[in-house]
Amino acid sequence: MSIITLNNISKKYRSADKYAVDGVSFSLEKGEILALVGESGSGKTTLLRLIAGLEHPDGGEITLNNEIIVSGRKSLPTNKRKTGMVFQDYALFPHLTIFENVAFGLKGLKKKEAEKRVYETIELTGLKEDVKKYPHQLSGGQQQRVALARALAPRPELLLMDEPFSNLDTILRDQVREEVRQIIKAMGITAILVTHDTKDAFSTADKIAVMLNGKLLQIDTPDTLYNDPSSSYVAELFGKSNNLEATVEDGGFNTPFGFVSKLADCPFATDSENCKVKLFFRAEETDFCNAEEPHLCGMVEQCTYLGDHMQLKVCCNRCTACEKGSTERNLLENQSILLKTTVQTWKPGDIVRFKLKNFKVKEPEAQ
């Protein structure tokens, strides 16, 4: 069952000449966590604020738990929307204890009931020892959990989080992400978080929505976004990848690096002989191999040391084992690809022989 549905939501600020959010539609099932990612100015925060009721859209409709909360001029006030919000700077009340901060949104409940709810939420967020402390006596990670507890205590239908991890250092951030996901999942709450960090999105969300210039480019599971991005922009956002130019030939693909056989489950049409395509694969989706096996080959142009792995920039180059048939490969000889390896001994000028473990066939993108 969908908890929240956005239908063609648009917003243009008065002083702006373009839409901050431009025709965005998606829906989320109960209990799903969505990460909104995109570069600065892509419209993520505006979209979150539209859902929270802090902005009103110029067009479109929002439904929350089967109730239309935004449509035309109609707009349910923020405090009636059953949404909880965690802000980037946590926005905790400095003069209130942790208990009082968490209890803040429970004014409608009887005292005993509110107290029970606060303790339940505090227990879940691991803050039992800190109830009497004030925010300044807690670490960044603990303050983050108080903000989360405060947003969760009223048991919202939807939790909204704006850059919830951006104030944490790298080590704490990894830990807090995991904790936040566990807490949200334990409560079965649907959540939307805004982040510009793709690692936040991958480790916390069930679905990721990529925004650019106010538009939703793709919304999918992390796995699909990583392995089957709908555009090179989305592909690049999530890591190094290759878009190898190829021509469909003889039941496979002729590339500047050699011939690639079709994968068993490759859906590409058999009548597309001579068609120009692109083979999309991530830098780690290759196996290095020896000259006796069928392989692609190239020459290492650049090696970049990246700690746990090395990135090789490989350009087209013939190797002695595959001289035969290499003339067809001259067409696109200025192409290069990136490969990832844990072997640290590669150096510029080395010949690399490799096989693609996995790839997706894409039509060339319209420019």
Ligand SMILES: Nc1ncnc2c1ncn2[C@@H]1O[C@H](COP(=O)(O)OP(=O)(O)OP(=O)(O)O)[C@@H](O)[C@H]1O
């Ligand atoms: N109050 C405002 N008045 C006018 N323009 C605004 C306002 N708030 C945001 N914008 C513009 O709307 C667009 C989207 O901004 P928004 O803050 O939603 O993007 P974002 O993806 O959240 O960016 P960031 O990651 O930097 O926070 C930008 O062009 C921004 O300049």
